[in-house]
Amino acid sequence: MSKYLVNLTINDIPVSVPEGTTILAAAKKLDFRIPTLCYHEDLCVAGNCRVCVVEQVGGRALIAACATPVSEGMQIHTNSAVVRTARKTIIELLLSEHNSDCTKCYKNGNCELQSLAHEYRVGDHVFIDLVNGKHRSIDDLSPSIIKDDSKCIRCQRCVRTCDELQGVSALAVAYKGDHQKISTFLDHPLVEVVCTNCGQCVNRCPVGALIEKTYVEEVWDVINNPNKHVVVQTAPAVRVAIGEELGYNPGERLTGKMVTALKRLGFDSVLDTDFTADLTILEEGTELLTRLKRAVVDKDPTVALPMTTSCSPGWIKFIEHTFPEYLPNVSTCKSPQQMFGALAKTYYAQKKGLKAQDITVVSIMPCTAKKYEANRPEMRSSGYKDVDYVLTTRELGMMIKQAGINFQNLEDSAYDSIMGESTGAAVIFGATGGVMEAALRTVYELVTGREVPFANLNILPVRGMEGVKEAKVKIEGCLPEWKFLDGIEVSCAVAHSLAHARKLMQAVKDGTAHYHFIEVMACPGGCLGGGGQPIPTNEDIRAKRAAAIYGEDEGLPLRKSHENPEVKMIYEEFLGAPNSHKSHSLLHTHYLVRKQY
Amino acid sequence: MENTRPKRVDIIFLMEGIDPIKVVENAIKKSPDDIILDMIDSGLKGRGGAGFPTGLKWKFTRNEDSYDKYVICNADEGEPGTFKDREILDRVPEKVFAGLAICGYTIGAREGFIYLRGEYNFLLPALNEKLDVFNAGLKKIGLDFTIQMRSGSGAYICGEESALFESMEGKRGEPRNKPPYPTVAGYLGKPTAINNVETLVYAFMIARIGPEKFKEMGTKDSRGSKVFSISGDTPKAGISELELGMSVQQFVDEFGDGDTKAVQVGGASGGCVPRKMFKETIIGYEGIPTGGSMMLFNSSRSMYNVLHDYLEFFTEESCGQCTPCRVGCQQLLKGIEAVKRGEKNPGYLDDLKKLAKTMKVAAKCGLGQSVANPFISIVSNFKEEIIY
Known part of the structure; x- marks a missing residue:
């Protein structure tokens, strides 16, 4: 922030704000809301919808409040006659170009254009309908995202x-002009281009032009099918965000109520992706240690380091497209969602005396890319599609509302068993840096027999909303079998949002950064800012969800993945050991080189 | 100039006895501040149509504290009915180069660019050849300044200065938010003086012989002379350099075919002057400003067709990023079509005029803002032709 204060008046009320403040922000300070559509707190200013135009006394034209910095002596009117006329006209123009079939729209009730039209009571508007007669396609080929150009503003x-x-x-x-549209490389469908299915566009689309592909009806159908045993798993980040769909403020931890609601919806078993998150730590931690051993002891030049995480399907598709030469560096571990699916149709089926084909696995994910991941042909190691349907946090909110459940009054309940047990380490998978922190808690202890040397197990350097974070952990006093690691400083990096991931990987590629282990989450803030999370999103909301996640971690009796009793049990009863042959066939995968456009 | 004919001038294309490199060599004996004073004193305003005082533009750019600065010649001459810059670049390119060099010296830029309209690419080989010689000449006189050509790809919007920068940077040509203005953050975010082709030639003339001769011509608000691109129903179509300050009537007396009913001044984005206003309308900043395009229409022309053509042009050439322009142009076009077909009553034209007024104040850049000029002037003055 600049030290200079600028004085101006907004609607005749004087205000002083730091130099560089926009008119929009200055007005907010005076509790004047100026409507916006193209503006988004997470993004650079565009100034192209023009809904936020305001009048500057003496100015030749109206100015965009989102894009114009204040200047000394400015006199701004945010609701004068000329502003009101212009604003209403602009809303009418947008509507004339927008498929306004609101009652049938997926975003009905959560549409910024609809709200503005309502606010300004736009009636049977005067302009000619421009929607009909234009060739505006609907791209619904992606399993994750639907793009409907007729709704695009x-x-x-x-x-x-x-x-x-x-x-x-x-x-x-x-x-350009009347043909201008939002498109892809050569107008290819989203599934055929570099789209990672992350859904961040869905989170920010003010209208219904970009939405998730919903599978709610399919899930109701299996719930109502008596021949199906329907298992549901919930990702860590869902429990701290579902409230936003159901009338809570951001940052409420609602795990217990959510589990009760899922039981009331009719799922046969309500289980936790946290269980396979813990399992991931053991599989991935072991994989990391194996790679380190091959590098340090065997001096194997072919070992791929740094190793990167593989939980985020947006990240996986991104690296497949963008840095395919680094695919050997990606952990072969499936994501927790897919590990869960594979085990549900094998281990769980066996324990419950069910046939794999009679089990349907539904995931509740903060993510749209998980829908794509579940559809990858590699994800069928149980012999069936490991995860049948993936719903977002938003879709779960929808189901709870459809079922008429009064969520706020629900009692808490616990996850079912088996595969319902969780540790704090698994919960923090939902925040950027969480997988790294969970891995360090386990790997350090595995190697040294002592807890990771951070107060209260909180590895603060990998937490927070910094785009790329780094941490170094010196390994000392190793147990005999890990002696080769003694004195090694394990160097880690964490990136969230793919722009930061690209920067980090480019640094690795250029040889300007050297790490052993890299965590990447495709979405800003990690899964808690995922493309399937409640709308709207901004940094403040994401910080609140993160605080809730770390609160959940601190509140749990077990906070290290290797202490999860069900994880111990599955190795004893079913998998043998981490990275065993069985683990490999069920819990690990491989990646594809994809084209660059 | 009451009742006199428009005064023809020969400045722009005059080459006799002029050695552009020599002119630059002499010009840079003066301090940059003195050159700026001359430019301000001359009253020269931008000849692209917007009419920003050239001396001030140079001064603002000079005052910016930046190691990298640029000077750009806007040769993206896309305004319908304008073809003067093509002629200038074809006939006297060295004067444009020299204008750029003088501007570069004045503002402290080491690089200059000519952004040439894509459709003028046929000029490129000759321009590049002459540029090589000219750049070598600059080196010889010890001026650290080189000029390069840049080519547009045919989008009208790239003539808008900030869209032009985007295009030069390899991005989609879309206007930026202002502020910041180009003098502060232009090409590559650096202070940039961007001038029209013709402006640079007048600047060259002022640097060569001082501001007096330029200042003598024209009026208080519109100093000097201007190159006009004259087209339409005229026996004298082509380029004419005329002293500023004449009325449309004087112009029509000289260039009309005896049956002129309207003159579109300033191209598609300019205003339409009907016969009844010829006398009272001055061509210049006190009246109706123009980048040089003068289209004359006689009574055989349908002003509906004229307006329809313009609106089709804008509907296609809007970059599409801002709502008022992208959707507004389509509505104006479809609107007059609907009125013509009788699907909307004539009263709908008033709604459309209101829309045009909103576009004028709410669009992001000059393109969207100026669609109101032809629309309102043609609909107001030729309403019956639009309806029937």
Whole structure:
């Protein structure tokens, strides 16, 4: 912030704000809300929808409040006659180009254009309907995202999200004038381009032009099918965000109520992806130690280090497209969701005396990319599709509302068994840095027999919203079998959002950064900021969800993955040991080199 | 100039006895501040149409504290009815180069660019050849300044200065938010003086012989002369350099075919002057400003067709990023079509005029803002032609 204060008046009320503040922010300070559509706190300013235009006394034209910095002596009116006329006209223009079939729209009730139209009581607007007669396609080929151009208002939030936040640029502006649209490389469908299915565009689309592909009806169908045993798993980040769909403020921990609601919805067994998150730590930690041993002891030049995490399906598709030469560096571990699916149709089926084909696995994920991941052909190691349906946090909210459940009054309940046990280490998978922290808690202890040397197990350097975080942990006093690691300083990096991941990987590629282990989450803030999480999102909301996640961790009796009793049990009864042959066939996978556009 | 004919001038294309490199060599004997004073004193305003005082533009850019600065010649001459820059670049390119060099010296830039309209690429080989010689000439006189050509790809919007920068940077040509203005953050985010082709040639003339001769011509608000691109129903189509300050009537007397009913001043984005306003309308900043395009229409022309063509042009050439322009242009076009077909009553034209007024104040850049000029002037003055 600059030290200079600028004085101006907004609607005749004087205000002083630091130099560089926008009119929008200055007005907010005075509790004047100026409507916006293309503006989003996470993105650079576009100034293209023009809904936020305000009047500057003496100015030739109106100015965009989101894009214009204050200047000394400015006199701004946010609701004058000319502003009101312009604003209403702009809303009417947008509606004339927008498929306004609101009652049938997936975003009905959560649409920023709809709210504005309501606020300004836009009636049977005067302009000619421009929607009909234009060839506007619906791209519904992706298992994750549906893009409906007839609803698009060209605010370019999605384009900026895909470019700035994610560094993917699958979406871009194409053509000009009346043909201008948001498109992809050569207008290919999203499944055929570099789209990572992260859904960050879905989180920011103000209208219904980009939405998740929903499987709610399919899930109701299996719930109502008496021949199916329907197992549901919930990802760590869902429990701290589901409240936002159901009338709570961001940052409420609602694990117990959510489990009760899932039981009331009719799932036969309500289990926790946390269980396989803990399992991931043991599999991935062992894989890391094996790679380190091959590098340090065997001096094997072919060992791929740094090793990167593999939990985030957006990240996986990104690296497959963008840094395919680094695919050997990616942990072969499936994501916790897919480990869960594979085990549900093998281990769980066996324990419960069920046939795999009679089990349906449903996931509740903060993620749209998980829908794509579940559809990958590699993800069938049980002999069936390991995870049948993936729903987002938003879709779960929808089901709870459809079932007429009064969520706020629900009692807490516990997850079912087996595969319902969790540790704090698994919960923090939902935040950026969480997998790293969980891995360090376990690996350090495995190697040294002592707890990781951070107060109260909280590895603060890998927490927080910094784009790329680094941590170094010196390994000393190793147990005899790990003596070769004595004195090694394990160097780790954590990146969240793919733009930061790209930067980090580029540094690794350029040889300017050296690490042993890298965690990447495709979404800002990690899974808690995932593309399937409640809308809206911003840094403040994500920080609140993160605080809830770390609160959940601290409140749990077990906070290290290797202490999860069900994890111990599954190795004893079923898998043998981490990275065993059985583990490999069920819990590990491989990756594909994909094209660069 | 009451009742006189427009005064023809020969400045821009005059080459006799002029050695552009020599002019630069002499010009840079003066301090940059003195050159700026001359430019301000001359009253020269940008000849692209917007009319920003050239001396001030140079001064603002000079005052910015930056190691890298740029000077750009905007040769993306896309305004319908304008073809003067093509002629200038074809006939006297060295004067443009020299104008760029003088501007570069003045503001402290070491690099200059000519952003050439994609459709003018046929000029490139000759321009590049002449540039090589000119750049070598600059080296010889010890001026650390080189000029390069850049080519557009045919988008009208890239003539808008900030969209032009985006295009030069390899991005999609879309106007930026202002502020910051180009003098502060232009090409590559650096202070940039961007001038029209013709402006640079007048700047060259002022640097060569001082501001007096330029200042003598024209009016208080519109100093000097201007190159006009004259087209339409005229026996004298082509380029004419005329002293500023004449009325449309004087212009029509000289260039009309005796049956002129309207003159579109300033191209598609300019205003339409009907016969009844010829006398009272001055061509210049006190009246109706123009980048040089003068289209004359006689009574055989349908002003509906004229407006329809313009709106089709804007509907296609809007970059599409801002709502008022992208959707507004389509609505204006479909709107007059609907009125013509009788699907909307004539009263709908008033709604459309209101829309045009909103576009004028709410669009992001000059393109969207200026669609109101032809729309309102044509609909107001030729309403019956639009309806029937």
